[in-house]
Amino acid sequence: MKSTDENFIQRLQRQEEEALEFIIDTYLPLIKGVTYKILSPLKNDGIIEECINDIFLSIWNHSKKFHGDKTDFRKWICAIAKFKSIDYYRKATKKMEHTSSYTEVDSEKSAEDELIILEDRKELLQLIDLLEPVDRDIFIMKYFLGLKSEDISIKLGLTKASIDNRIYRGKKKLSQKATNLKVGGSIV
Numbered sequence: 001m002k003s004t005d006e007n008f009i010q011r012l013q014r015q016e017e018e019a020l021e022f023i024i025d026t027y028l029p030l031i032k033g034v035t036y037k038i039l040s041p042l043k044n045d046g047i048i049e050e051c052i053n054d055i056f057l058s059i060w061n062h063s064k065k066f067h068g069d070k071t072d073f074r075k076w077i078c079a080i081a082k083f084k085s086i087d088y089y090r091k092a093t094k095k096m097e098h099t100s101s102y103t104e105v106d107s108e109k110s111a112e113d114e115l116i117i118l119e120d121r122k123e124l125l126q127l128i129d130l131l132e133p134v135d136r137d138i139f140i141m142k143y144f145l146g147l148k149s150e151d152i153s154i155k156l157g158l159t160k161a162s163i164d165n166r167i168y169r170g171k172k173k174l175s176q177k178a179t180n181l182k183v184g185g186s187i188v
Contacts, residue, residue, distance in 0.1 A: 038085035
């Protein structure tokens with residue numbers, strides 16, 4: 001018995017390979033279109049082909065979970081194609097970001113540069129230790145943890161203006177102490 005428009009869903013759910021072949025022949029252009037639309041910015045045909053294969057594998061493995069007619073089946077495989085493609089896109093971009101950030105660190109900074117940055121940071125921490133405890137907390141939150149003045153004001157129960165004033169005065173103090181210790185002069 002051959003798969004047709006009327007029986008391919010039941011045959012697929014019984015795990016008959018002819019049904020999968022019928023689905024590939026019938027729905028490959030649709031799945032390629034959905035996948036290409038999402039993954040084309042990556043400019044990697046290998047990822048697109050791998051994703052399409054994974055989509056058909058997912059259709060095969062989860063066919064028993066499908067309940068509906070031919071129109072519902074079309075919507076179902078489009079949803080699978082869309083979400084698989086998005087997953088592949090996320091993985092690929094995350095991998096590219098990780099790889100590019102790793103190579104940027106290697107190519108832009110030598111070991112000496114890294115050592116100088118660490119020493120500067122250590123000296124800056126020593127200077128910050130000379131501030132009052134509240135000002136020290138503000139500087140650590142602002143410049144080491146990257147918090148905004150509004151967030152710091154909420155955490156410490158002070159106004160935003162108060163935080164900004166303490167940062168301004170603290171920078172002045174640190175700049176004076178840095179020149180007195182002959183560490184450097186400008187603190188941003």
